[in-house]
Amino acid sequence: MKGARSVAMVALGPGAASLPAAIAALGLSLPAARLSPEIFRLGKFDRPEVSVSFWKLLYTLLKQIHNGGQMESPDIGTQVKFVKYVVLGHGYRRLKFYQLPSDGSLGSKELLLVFSWLLCRVSLVKQSLALSRLKLCDETVVCICDTTVKNIQIERNLDETVHVKGHRDIRYLQWLNGQLEFQWRNCHIEQQEQCKLLHKIHSYTFGPHANPTIGHFSTTEVDVVKKPESCKQLLHLIESESSRLEAFLKWKSMEPLYWRWMETVLDPDTKEAKTQDVCNKNPLLLSSDLCYSDLSRTIEELDRCRTDLVTLCEELHKLVMFKKLNSTGTVRAGEQGQLREGEFSRTTKKIEAAVALKLSDFQCHSHAYRIKKIHGPYRLVFKGKSSKAHKKDSFKSIPPNKAITVEITAEDVISNLKRQEARMKAELKGRQEESRKRLHEAAKGFSQMLVIPPMRKQKARDAKC
Amino acid sequence: MSIITIQLGQCGNQVGREVFDTICTDLHGGHGLCSKKENESYLAAGRERFFSEEKPGVLAARAVLVDMEPKVIGQTLSLASKSGCWTYDHQSHFCQKQGSGNNWANGYCVHGPKHKESIMNLVRKEAEKCDRLSGFLTVMSMAGGTGSGLGAFVTAGLKDAYPSSFLLNHVVWPYGTGEVIVQNYNAVLTLSHLYQSSDALLVHENDAVHKICAQLMNIKQISFRDVNRVIAHQLGSVFQPASSSSSDGATQYSRSPLGDLMEVLVPHPEFKMLGIRNIPQMSENSLPYTTFAWPGLLKHLRQMLIANAKMEEGIDWQVRPPVPGLPASRKESLKQPGRFNTSIANLVTLRGKDIQSADLGGFRDPALYTSWLNAPEDTLTVWKTPRAFNKYEKSASLVSNSQFLLKPLDSVVGKAWKMFASKAYIHQYTKFGLDEDDFLHCFTTLEQVIASYGSL
Numbered sequence: 001m002k003g004a005r006s007v008a009m010v011a012l013g014p015g016a017a018s019l020p021a022a023i024a025a026l027g028l029s030l031p032a033a034r035l036s037p038e039i040f041r042l043g044k045f046d047r048p049e050v051s052v053s054f055w056k057l058l059y060t061l062l063k064q065i066h067n068g069g070q071m072e073s074p075d076i077g078t079q080v081k082f083v084k085y086v087v088l089g090h091g092y093r094r095l096k097f098y099q100l101p102s103d104g105s106l107g108s109k110e111l112l113l114v115f116s117w118l119l120c121r122v123s124l125v126k127q128s129l130a131l132s133r134l135k136l137c138d139e140t141v142v143c144i145c146d147t148t149v150k151n152i153q154i155e156r157n158l159d160e161t162v163h164v165k166g167h168r169d170i171r172y173l174q175w176l177n178g179q180l181e182f183q184w185r186n187c188h189i190e191q192q193e194q195c196k197l198l199h200k201i202h203s204y205t206f207g208p209h210a211n212p213t214i215g216h217f218s219t220t221e222v223d224v225v226k227k228p229e230s231c232k233q234l235l236h237l238i239e240s241e242s243s244r245l246e247a248f249l250k251w252k253s254m255e256p257l258y259w260r261w262m263e264t265v266l267d268p269d270t271k272e273a274k275t276q277d278v279c280n281k282n283p284l285l286l287s288s289d290l291c292y293s294d295l296s297r298t299i300e301e302l303d304r305c306r307t308d309l310v311t312l313c314e315e316l317h318k319l320v321m322f323k324k325l326n327s328t329g330t331v332r333a334g335e336q337g338q339l340r341e342g343e344f345s346r347t348t349k350k351i352e353a354a355v356a357l358k359l360s361d362f363q364c365h366s367h368a369y370r371i372k373k374i375h376g377p378y379r380l381v382f383k384g385k386s387s388k389a390h391k392k393d394s395f396k397s398i399p400p401n402k403a404i405t406v407e408i409t410a411e412d413v414i415s416n417l418k419r420q421e422a423r424m425k426a427e428l429k430g431r432q433e434e435s436r437k438r439l440h441e442a443a444k445g446f447s448q449m450l451v452i453p454p455m456r457k458q459k460a461r462d463a464k465c
Numbered sequence: 466m467s468i469i470t471i472q473l474g475q476c477g478n479q480v481g482r483e484v485f486d487t488i489c490t491d492l493h494g495g496h497g498l499c500s501k502k503e504n505e506s507y508l509a510a511g512r513e514r515f516f517s518e519e520k521p522g523v524l525a526a527r528a529v530l531v532d533m534e535p536k537v538i539g540q541t542l543s544l545a546s547k548s549g550c551w552t553y554d555h556q557s558h559f560c561q562k563q564g565s566g567n568n569w570a571n572g573y574c575v576h577g578p579k580h581k582e583s584i585m586n587l588v589r590k591e592a593e594k595c596d597r598l599s600g601f602l603t604v605m606s607m608a609g610g611t612g613s614g615l616g617a618f619v620t621a622g623l624k625d626a627y628p629s630s631f632l633l634n635h636v637v638w639p640y641g642t643g644e645v646i647v648q649n650y651n652a653v654l655t656l657s658h659l660y661q662s663s664d665a666l667l668v669h670e671n672d673a674v675h676k677i678c679a680q681l682m683n684i685k686q687i688s689f690r691d692v693n694r695v696i697a698h699q700l701g702s703v704f705q706p707a708s709s710s711s712s713d714g715a716t717q718y719s720r721s722p723l724g725d726l727m728e729v730l731v732p733h734p735e736f737k738m739l740g741i742r743n744i745p746q747m748s749e750n751s752l753p754y755t756t757f758a759w760p761g762l763l764k765h766l767r768q769m770l771i772a773n774a775k776m777e778e779g780i781d782w783q784v785r786p787p788v789p790g791l792p793a794s795r796k797e798s799l800k801q802p803g804r805f806n807t808s809i810a811n812l813v814t815l816r817g818k819d820i821q822s823a824d825l826g827g828f829r830d831p832a833l834y835t836s837w838l839n840a841p842e843d844t845l846t847v848w849k850t851p852r853a854f855n856k857y858e859k860s861a862s863l864v865s866n867s868q869f870l871l872k873p874l875d876s877v878v879g880k881a882w883k884m885f886a887s888k889a890y891i892h893q894y895t896k897f898g899l900d901e902d903d904f905l906h907c908f909t910t911l912e913q914v915i916a917s918y919g920s921l
Contacts, residue, residue, distance in 0.1 A: 169837035178732030
């Protein structure tokens with residue numbers, strides 16, 4: 001944390017006096033959380049009376065980020081459990097924090113540390129602002145980041161680390177799996193419904209929009225047109241959002257102060273920090289961030305692939321040279337040499353296949369890197385009538401921080417997704433084949449068991465008829 | 466959300482029409498003993514679910530009618546038009562001149578592939594009319610030719626064309642005494658094929674419904690229409706809007722009914738058989754003179770479930786859930802074969818007055834359920850609405866995934882196997898392209914189902 005905080009050396013003129021102002025600004029930029037600078041001060045001295053407020057604060061913020069509605073407010077025990085669980089998921093590894101009692105009565109200093117850690121590592125404020133952002137136009141989130149490779153890694157980790165014997169009935173797992181599938185389908189149906197309705201709104205309101213490149217109303221706009229009284233409410237919401245954004249700007253300018261102060265909180269702890277850091281054993285948990293594959297990771301991935309490729313090529317080259325030498329030597333040796341020749345070609349083929357696979361991975365990655373530009377929320381714009389017979393939805397980005405607009409058509413996104421689907425299907429097939437082989441191996445142990453293949457699919461029968 | 470009903474064959478068309486009739490009567494049946502606002506959101510959701518309203522005031526059923534003979538479809542269409550409150554879309558049916566002659570293979574191997582495109586086109590048109598499509602309810606008999614053979618084929622087609630929609634097959638189980646000599650063959654073929662492509666099978670046994678007509682409804686000469694009406698009433702009592710939580714009725718009403726039902730009842734691919742029971746059920750004449758109380762109704766319903774009784778009369782009150790903690794062998798001897806009906810999951814729907822006071826404690830008992838699920842969180846779901854259904858001040862219905870069908874299924878498979886072993890009537894099937902291997906596969910599938918349910 002220290003390295004990042006070296007920025008804090010700038011402009012510390014007013015000193016600790018303006019710290020309360022900074023914390024107040026931070027509080028204003030967070031929704032539904034009233035931060036009083038006083039609890040921070042008491043937290044520094046690990047006073048037990050503010051620990052409950054800290055737990056509550058963390059609970060509200062994390063619950064919001066993890067898309068839970070704020071309808072119910074469970075007892076403190078549940079809140080503590082939830083916070084610990086989520087924070088662990090984010091990769092926080094300080095044992096002391098997890099040892100805090102579940103009644104929330106202790107540990108305000110630890111909680112202050114967690115809060116600051118989240119602030120810096122998870123960019124809590126930004127996320128919460130993004131989540132509660134008013135959506136004046138119809139949006140969709142496009143993300144064509146490549147996740148397959150990452151998943152494989154996670155799974156491998158699972159293979160290696162999880163040795164827990166399942167004492168649940170296999171039927172229970174099948175039941176849960178089925179339930180998940182139905183939920184997916186429900187989700188899909190709801191998405192379809194939303195698409196249908198949006199399309200209706202967009203095509204019915206074509207024409208009167210002030211912006212000719214958009215040309216139709218969004219759902220919010222239609223709502224305002226239909227019910228003018230909701231205009232006031234909308235205005236109020238916009239105002240409160242802009243005040244939050246203003247507070248955020250203010251906080252940003254004062255942030256270094258806060259971190260300077262945090263250093264004073266941390267200082268007595270730094271010595272023991274190293275000995276405390278024992279929780280950091282399970283790499284699986286570290287990688288379980290929320291599919292947020294950012295640019296740097298892709299680049300890293302890319303670099304890794306490139307070096308992999310280069311080493312593989314070199315290996316291949318060496319191997320080919322070696323084998324060539326070897327085989328020219330052995331060809332004269334007669335029959336045995338021919339056998340080796342076969343082996344040699346097999347090996348070469350194997351390596352070639354491996355290289356091809358790596359290469360395809362590499363290509364995928366470079367592709368993912370290019371497509372990276374379309375990650376995030378996009379405004380949905382219907383272009384049906386302007387492009388005559390050719391009906392298509394097209395996405396147009398809302399320029400959040402840059403002035404350039406990037407247009408993506410639905411077709412592009414779909415074809416991208418299809419490519420990804422094809423890749424995943426191929427992978428699935430490979431894995432199924434692998435599992436089948438393993439199953440066969442295992443089945444050899446049970447010679448007296450009769451295995452009946454599943455009923456033939458209808459298509460097979462059609463072909464036969 | 467909307468459900469598209471696909472009526473197949475004579476039985477399917479007749480039952481389907483009764484279902485729409487029942488639902489429409491319920492929707493026009495006055496205030497339903499609840500608040501005006503509640504009633505309005507109930508009506509809106511019910512209408513959207515089963516009907517489209519292209520012209521104001523005219524409800525057109527979201528249905529596709531399929532039969533190989535024109536007679537029944539003609540009757541169905543005209544009866545619906547005569548009802549005065551709803552109608553079928555007259556473009557939305559498909560029929561031919563010649564029936565399937567109770568031959569499953571004829572329906573599945575000949576009529577199915579031949580007419581697939583026209584039927585799927587009709588389905589697609591119906592689907593396009595829905596803003597929010599929850600899924601399909603196919604209605605058919607299990608023993609005939611068109612309904613069951615073509616029905617199984619169409620179901621597989623639906624699964625292919627709408628992979629994310631929910632697919633519920635309602636099948637009518639034939640009378641044990643039998644109308645058709647090869648009904649056991651047809652039943653085995655239908656069930657095993659549906660088991661591959663459908664998400665859930667909701668079964669009505671003709672024998673059971675017949676008994677209800679005789680003993681509860683006091684009908685002297687029971688016609689198919691009477692039987693179908695009872696079936697329709699039971700289906701309506703499940704599929705009319707009801708909400709799974711008390712938070713906000715209006716938004717809950719509009720959820721996906723098929724999706725919600727399947728998620729809680731049939732997630733496991735080996736257990737797809739659903740049975741339905743309801744209480745009270747009586748003739749319309751005696752309805753005004755009877756009052757009900759929730760504790761009594763639910764006590765009966767629970768005993769109907771565990772003793773596997775199809776109606777509230779003649780329940781065996783001796784059947785008790787097995788005592789937990791007993792060793793398995795002792796448990797078996799206590800159980801006496803086939804007496805206690807173990808459930809996987811249950812869905813109870815309560816409609817009418819004072820539903821808040823209804824106590825479902827009896828259904829939460831883990832002893833009722835198979836041990837590999839967490840009872841009652843995984844196993845019991847409750848839907849409620851203060852809106853009364855079809856003139857019943859209070860009514861409860863239970864959709865249950867349990868062992869209830871184990872015995873009839875075993876007997877059907879047994880009878881069919883006997884015939885198959887002596888190769889009786891097989892040629893009637895092979896001549897349409899179904900070979901003995903196909904039969905064997907179907908037997909295997911159902912044996913597996915029987916084994917799975919048997920070992921709960």
